[in-house]
Amino acid sequence: MRIVDLREVTAPIASSIANAYIDFSKMTLSLVAVVTDVIRDGRPVVGYGFNSNGRYGQGGLIRERFAPRLLEADPKTLLNDAGDNLDPDRIWATLMKNEKPGGHGERSVAVGTIDMAVWDAVAKIAGKPLFRLLAERHGLTANPRVFVYAAGGYYYPGKGIEQLRAEMRSYLDRGYSVVKMKIGNGIEEDRPRIEGVLKELDGKAQLAVDANGRLNLEDAIAYAKMLRDYPLFWYEEAGDPLDYNLQAQLAEFYPAPMATGENLFSHQDARNLIRYGGMRPDRDWLQFDCALSYGLCEYQRTLEVLKTAGWSPSRCIPHGGHQMSLNIAAGLGLGGNESYPDLFQPYGGFPDGVRVEDGHITMPDLPGIGFEGKSDLIKVMRDLAA
Ligand SMILES: O=C([O-])CC(=O)C(=O)O
Numbered sequence: 001m002r003i004v005d006l007r008e009v010t011a012p013i014a015s016s017i018a019n020a021y022i023d024f025s026k027m028t029l030s031l032v033a034v035v036t037d038v039i040r041d042g043r044p045v046v047g048y049g050f051n052s053n054g055r056y057g058q059g060g061l062i063r064e065r066f067a068p069r070l071l072e073a074d075p076k077t078l079l080n081d082a083g084d085n086l087d088p089d090r091i092w093a094t095l096m097k098n099e100k101p102g103g104h105g106e107r108s109v110a111v112g113t114i115d116m117a118v119w120d121a122v123a124k125i126a127g128k129p130l131f132r133l134l135a136e137r138h139g140l141t142a143n144p145r146v147f148v149y150a151a152g153g154y155y156y157p158g159k160g161i162e163q164l165r166a167e168m169r170s171y172l173d174r175g176y177s178v179v180k181m182k183i184g185n186g187i188e189e190d191r192p193r194i195e196g197v198l199k200e201l202d203g204k205a206q207l208a209v210d211a212n213g214r215l216n217l218e219d220a221i222a223y224a225k226m227l228r229d230y231p232l233f234w235y236e237e238a239g240d241p242l243d244y245n246l247q248a249q250l251a252e253f254y255p256a257p258m259a260t261g262e263n264l265f266s267h268q269d270a271r272n273l274i275r276y277g278g279m280r281p282d283r284d285w286l287q288f289d290c291a292l293s294y295g296l297c298e299y300q301r302t303l304e305v306l307k308t309a310g311w312s313p314s315r316c317i318p319h320g321g322h323q324m325s326l327n328i329a330a331g332l333g334l335g336g337n338e339s340y341p342d343l344f345q346p347y348g349g350f351p352d353g354v355r356v357e358d359g360h361i362t363m364p365d366l367p368g369i370g371f372e373g374k375s376d377l378i379k380v381m382r383d384l385a386a
């Protein structure tokens with residue numbers, strides 16, 4: 001049993017949306033295929049992975065550094081003790097050989113993308129949905145019903161409050177109970193946007209707001225004072241992701257739930273947020289996204305760090321809207337997952353036929369991560385592996 005190839009293609013996921021920090025006019029992602037010599041149902045098992053939006057494709061790093069490391073390794077060193085499957089942690093250690101600690105950034109995206117494909121292959125070789133495999137490995141009971149919320153509400157050229165309200169209405173109509181919109185371009189602009197959306201929701205769903213790290217301490221506090229007039233689901237990523245002091249100070253001005261963590265890419269950074277960011281385990285939310293942060297092998301270490309600090313995995317609702325985090329949520333008891341109903345296709349979203357009901361989806365029993373159940377996505381994946 002061995003990995004015979006690792007392929008990468010950098011693909012566009014560009015759109016004309018913008019948050020308070022970046023626009024997505026040149027956004028890309030890496031799609032990878034880990035091809036094995038294991039045969040299931042008459043064809044070789046191929047694991048697939050991609051990074052989520054917000055960081056760009058990592059073709060250079062994957063092709064120059066990580067794929068060669070994996071393909072040059074003695075295949076036996078990448079297997080589990082029983083020799084009947086690949087071992088994700090041994091593969092992870094091989095990928096990260098001769099990498100210094102610290103400075104977690106783009107390489108964490110490259111490794112997270114490959115790691116997703118490896119776990120997909122491992123669950124397919126085991127013949128199980130990844131969420132069931134994960135639950136078994138951790139001695140837990142899987143729960144295929146997962147909370148999801150609808151993320152959107154971007155700034156968009158020429159987009160007025162009426163369009164924003166219509167967008168949010170469409171999420172309500174599709175079964176979501178929590179929706180999210182962007183803020184951070186200025187209180188004068190954002191207050192009427194928030195009030196318009198709340199009016200549209202009319203108490204039938206809750207609203208989360210996301211500043212994408214745009215605000216300095218003074219502005220983050222000014223926003224906090226404005227936002228606490230409204231019953232929000234959460235106030236997300238007010239300031240720079242590494243400014244733990246800002247996050248900690250904000251709690252004095254904002255008693256309601258806050259969320260952050262999508263731009264922290266290692267368990268060490270997650271631990272610093274918990275140690276120094278003043279995050280409150282009884283109400284705040286952690287959004288670490290394995291596809292940007294060294295993958296599920298690292299995410300399991302992050303969950304250990306949280307446990308040690310007294311945090312439940314149910315406080316985690318990852319960023320990114322991909323099926324990998326849906327599997328982790330269903331298998332390891334996270335609080336849910338993000339979803340972008342109208343963006344980043346064909347990568348994000350759910351297998352065909354999966355519907356949102358009362359803000360939840362139910363995972364179908366598909367081997368691996370479940371990409372084979374999403375016809376537009378598996379088509380581009382198979383094109384890469386062909
Ligand atoms: O706009 C983005 O970069 C995505 C984002 O923050 C989120 O989904 O929370």
Ligand SMILES: [Mg+2]
Pocket residue numbers: 210212236237262319
């Ligand atoms: Mg965000």
